[in-house]
Amino acid sequence: MTHRSHRLLTVGSLARVEGEGALHISVRGSRVADIRLEIYEPPRYFEALLRGRAYTEPPDITARICGICPVAYQMSACRAVEDACGVTVDGQLAELRRLLYCGEWIESHTLHVYLLHAPDFLGLPDALALARTRPELLKRGLRLKKAGNEIVERLGGRAIHPINVRLGGFHRLPERAELDRLTAVLRQARTDAEDTLGWVAGFEFPELAVGHELLALRGRGGYAIDAGVPYGSRTGAFTAADFESHVLERQVPHSTALHAELDGRRYLTGPLARWSLNGALLPPPILALAAEAGLGPTCDNPFRSILVRAVEVLWAVTEAQRIIERYEPPPVPAVPVPPRAGTGHGATEAPRGLLYHRYQLDGDGTIRAATIIPPTAQNQAAIEADLRTFVQDRLHLDDVELTRQCEQAIRNYDPCISCAAHFLDLTVERA
Amino acid sequence: MSDRIVLIGVGNEYRHDDGAAVAVLAELAAEDLQVDRITLCDGEPTRLMELWEGAELAIVVDAVHSHPGEPGRIHQVTVDADHLLADPLADSSAAAGTHGLGLGHAVALAAALARLPRELLIVAVEGTDFSIGEGLSPAVSEAVPRAAAEVRRSVDAHRAKETGP
Numbered sequence: 001m002t003h004r005s006h007r008l009l010t011v012g013s014l015a016r017v018e019g020e021g022a023l024h025i026s027v028r029g030s031r032v033a034d035i036r037l038e039i040y041e042p043p044r045y046f047e048a049l050l051r052g053r054a055y056t057e058p059p060d061i062t063a064r065i066c067g068i069c070p071v072a073y074q075m076s077a078c079r080a081v082e083d084a085c086g087v088t089v090d091g092q093l094a095e096l097r098r099l100l101y102c103g104e105w106i107e108s109h110t111l112h113v114y115l116l117h118a119p120d121f122l123g124l125p126d127a128l129a130l131a132r133t134r135p136e137l138l139k140r141g142l143r144l145k146k147a148g149n150e151i152v153e154r155l156g157g158r159a160i161h162p163i164n165v166r167l168g169g170f171h172r173l174p175e176r177a178e179l180d181r182l183t184a185v186l187r188q189a190r191t192d193a194e195d196t197l198g199w200v201a202g203f204e205f206p207e208l209a210v211g212h213e214l215l216a217l218r219g220r221g222g223y224a225i226d227a228g229v230p231y232g233s234r235t236g237a238f239t240a241a242d243f244e245s246h247v248l249e250r251q252v253p254h255s256t257a258l259h260a261e262l263d264g265r266r267y268l269t270g271p272l273a274r275w276s277l278n279g280a281l282l283p284p285p286i287l288a289l290a291a292e293a294g295l296g297p298t299c300d301n302p303f304r305s306i307l308v309r310a311v312e313v314l315w316a317v318t319e320a321q322r323i324i325e326r327y328e329p330p331p332v333p334a335v336p337v338p339p340r341a342g343t344g345h346g347a348t349e350a351p352r353g354l355l356y357h358r359y360q361l362d363g364d365g366t367i368r369a370a371t372i373i374p375p376t377a378q379n380q381a382a383i384e385a386d387l388r389t390f391v392q393d394r395l396h397l398d399d400v401e402l403t404r405q406c407e408q409a410i411r412n413y414d415p416c417i418s419c420a421a422h423f424l425d426l427t428v429e430r431a
Numbered sequence: 432m433s434d435r436i437v438l439i440g441v442g443n444e445y446r447h448d449d450g451a452a453v454a455v456l457a458e459l460a461a462e463d464l465q466v467d468r469i470t471l472c473d474g475e476p477t478r479l480m481e482l483w484e485g486a487e488l489a490i491v492v493d494a495v496h497s498h499p500g501e502p503g504r505i506h507q508v509t510v511d512a513d514h515l516l517a518d519p520l521a522d523s524s525a526a527a528g529t530h531g532l533g534l535g536h537a538v539a540l541a542a543a544l545a546r547l548p549r550e551l552l553i554v555a556v557e558g559t560d561f562s563i564g565e566g567l568s569p570a571v572s573e574a575v576p577r578a579a580a581e582v583r584r585s586v587d588a589h590r591a592k593e594t595g596p
Binding site for chain 1: 472475476478540
């Protein structure tokens with residue numbers, strides 16, 4: 001037990017998160033005085049880089065923002081530019097986009113569940129230890145993730161930074177035989193996804209309840225992924241065109257990523273928000289398995305986000321199966337998207353949460369302005385607030401254990417710091 | 432069926448010398464090197480494992496940073512699953528996100544899961560400039576044909592071994 005009146009805890013480089021950042025905690029007496037999630041990933045200037053480029057380029061350029069969720073960037077970019085040009089992509093082309101997005105959800109969530117997050121609940125230092133102690137589990141995870149990779153590769157042309165996406169649809173449509181191959185892969189993936197959910201349901205979850213406003217897209221009649229209307233649990237529904245009048249970004253001295261507020265309040269986007277706002281829209285068999293796994297109608301414990309990710313993987317697998325079963329080749333791989341002057345807005349659900357793009361175009365399609373608001377930037381303030389509560393209740397722990405638990409708490413949000421600007425150095429200052 | 436000989440390039444051509452492998456693979460592809468698969472990869476461990484699983488020979492070309500370094504120097508490492516570093520994470524203060532997990536971690540994970548190729552050769556080119564931007568430094572640019580020649584020689588040697596005397 002420490003009797004120091006000042007305590008400083010620093011995690012200099014956060015582990016098992018996407019990107020580079022640090023956590024600084026300052027404790028004065030028995031109170032947490034300051035918590036800063038410091039994102040020191042260098043700014044990446046994508047919005048400036050897009051200015052002056054052709055309106056056809058954002059799907060390929062923004063895909064480069066992240067190696068884990070490039071499809072999310074492509075889909076939000078397509079929706080925003082198509083919105084500016086007055087074009088709606090629907091029917092089978094929209095279904096194929098959704099299929100591609102399902103592939104990314106499977107891939108990204110499975111990576112996080114098995115390689116980044118699960119070791120925390122098993123008392124293991126990392127995925128390598130899991131591979132050495134329970135190789136059959138990690139093999140299952142890799143098989144499931146591979147199913148996602150294969151979807152992205154078939155639809156996107158390659159597994160990383162797909163090159164087959166274009167405004168209006170795709171450069172090339174998949175052959176029936178390619179989709180048939182996916183059918184076989186997805187059959188196994190469904191079993192693996194169900195087993196994954198059953199596995200994580202057995203974990204012990206630390207107590208933590210958060211009360212932030214939640215923000216997620218609401219789809220028409222189904223769980224939103226590639227389309228939908230932004231919906232805040234307190235704000236209500238608003239259009240993508242109104243996004244920036246509700247969501248304001250501001251600079252903070254300790255982070256190269258901007259912090260965002262929704263109508264002046266910190267908020268949370270991502271799996272917990274999606275589950276709490278849209279969970280009821282999932283198909284009944286999946287809801288039944290989710291209930292069996294211990295998920296209620298809403299979830300306010302970030303530690304249980306691994307359960308929601310597992311449910312979302314299962315849903316993405318079944319959704320991919322549904323799309324493939326009903327697939328009829330569209331007449332053309334892409335509908336025309338002629339340029340016109342104007343501003344377009346696009347929002348989709350990246351694995352980590354809502355991803356918003358806005359483009360302002362000239363009449364010839366030259367991009368005059370671009371704004372990208374990624375989920376991790378939106379979640380930063382909520383993560384800091386949650387950590388404050390979390391640490392306050394655990395000040396009796398020594399620095400080593402407190403550091404370990406803080407890192408685990410941060411991984412609950414699967415932050416993608418490379419997207420937000422890249423993780424974690426921790427400093428706890430006890431004074 | 433698995434690819435028998437796989438050539439994997441790891442790197443990013445928009446990070447100057449980190450694009451060394453991209454240049455080496457481009458040169459070998461242009462020469463029509465006869466292997467079963469030539470592919471680029473971001474180095475994410477699970478993707479690397481997928482690419483090399485079941486292969487007779489996998490050659491991974493990558494750029495490395497060394498202190499003190501000699502830009503353009505080529506290192507060749509044949510991975511011996513029986514003598515892997517016990518815990519490659521323990522010697523690293525670097526963040527172990529999936530972005531931060533390196534080739535060493537991929538090898539260790541693959542070994543733990545019995546997913547190493549029968550033979551794994553790493554051809555590493557020492558770089559000097561990993562900042563944002565295109566184009567290799569002169570020393571690395573000069574090393575590209577030599578690295579390509581090493582890959583070719585290893586493929587030929589593997590084939591000769593297979594066909595026997």
